[in-house]
Amino acid sequence: xxxxxxxxxxxxxxxxxxxxxxxxxxxxxxxxxxxxxxxxxxxxxxxxxxxxxxxxxxxxxxxxxxxxxxxxxxxxxxxxxxxxxxxxxxxxxxxxxxxxxxxxxxxxxxxxxxxxxxxxxxxxxxxxxxxxxxxxxxxxxxxxxxxxxxxxxxxxxxxxxxxxxxxxxxxxxxxxxxxxxxxxxxxxxxxxxxx
Numbered sequence: 001x002x003x004x005x006x007x008x009x010x011x012x013x014x015x016x017x018x019x020x021x022x023x024x025x026x027x028x029x030x031x032x033x034x035x036x037x038x039x040x041x042x043x044x045x046x047x048x049x050x051x052x053x054x055x056x057x058x059x060x061x062x063x064x065x066x067x068x069x070x071x072x073x074x075x076x077x078x079x080x081x082x083x084x085x086x087x088x089x090x091x092x093x094x095x096x097x098x099x100x101x102x103x104x105x106x107x108x109x110x111x112x113x114x115x116x117x118x119x120x121x122x123x124x125x126x127x128x129x130x131x132x133x134x135x136x137x138x139x140x141x142x143x144x145x146x147x148x149x150x151x152x153x154x155x156x157x158x159x160x161x162x163x164x165x166x167x168x169x170x171x172x173x174x175x176x177x178x179x180x181x182x183x184x185x186x187x188x189x190x191x192x193x194x195x
Contacts, residue, residue: 004112005091006041006048009080009134010034010056010098011070021099022058032061033098041096044108049088051080074150075162077134082150085143093143097134102185110176111137118174125168127175132186133164142171 010022022034029036034050041048047066050058054069072082081095094112096103107126115124115137125136146167168175178186 003090003092003140004045004094004115004137005084005088006045007081007084007093007095008034008037008041008048008050008098009077009095010050010058011053011077011080020056022052022056023061024101026101033101034058035062036101037096037098037103038062038065040103040105040108041094043105044112045094049084051084072147072150076164078146078162078164078167081138082143082147085138085140085147089144090140092137092140094137095134097188099188100135100186102187103135104185107135107182107185110182111135114174114176120172121174122171123168124174124176126178126182126186128178128183131165131168131173131175132178133168134188135186 022032024033025031026033026036031039038048038050049066049068050062051068051070052058058065058067068083068087070079070083072079072086074082077095077097081093084093085091092115094108111124111126115121118124121139122142123136123138126132
């Protein structure tokens with residue numbers, strides 16, 4: 001795990017929520033969702049980076065964190081992932097979206113244990129009907145291949161090439177079976193009625 005960096009993806013627009021989800025207060029921990037994810041990932045990884053949009057500023061709630069503004073020439077969550085990879089090209093990335101308030105140590109442990117046992121895997125994520133790509137680990141050489149692939153590529157039909165579902169489906173992805181308990185922990189919150 002020494003070569004794995006914790007990454008919090010906080011660069012989404014939160015349009016359905018109507019406010020920045022990173023700043024929402026966690027009902028149990030009574031701190032922001034960003035702080036909760038940062039504290040959790042910090043127990044597993046020696047360094048945690050927050051991937052965000054340029055205009056987002058979280059310094060007042062998390063002054064000691066390292067922030068990277070998304071700059072990769074792709075769209076969606078992949079933009080944050082590849083931006084962090086470009087800054088830390090030799091590190092594997094454990095990625096967690098900020099809007100997974102139920103994420104817990106058991107989920108991270110399951111993923112990282114399988115990652116250690118399966119060094120040939122490009123990525124390790126849970127899968128039910130679809131992959132759960134916003135909580136998983138991505139191998140550094142896999143991310144390097146993706147960067148190279150996207151260097152001069154324009155978006156194609158339906159943004160399929162930027163879709164993490166599409167990418168994971170076409171990679172050597174180790175998909176972990178998901179229990180009902182895991183599914184609840186990985187439930188992302190997108191709108192006020194889901195709170």
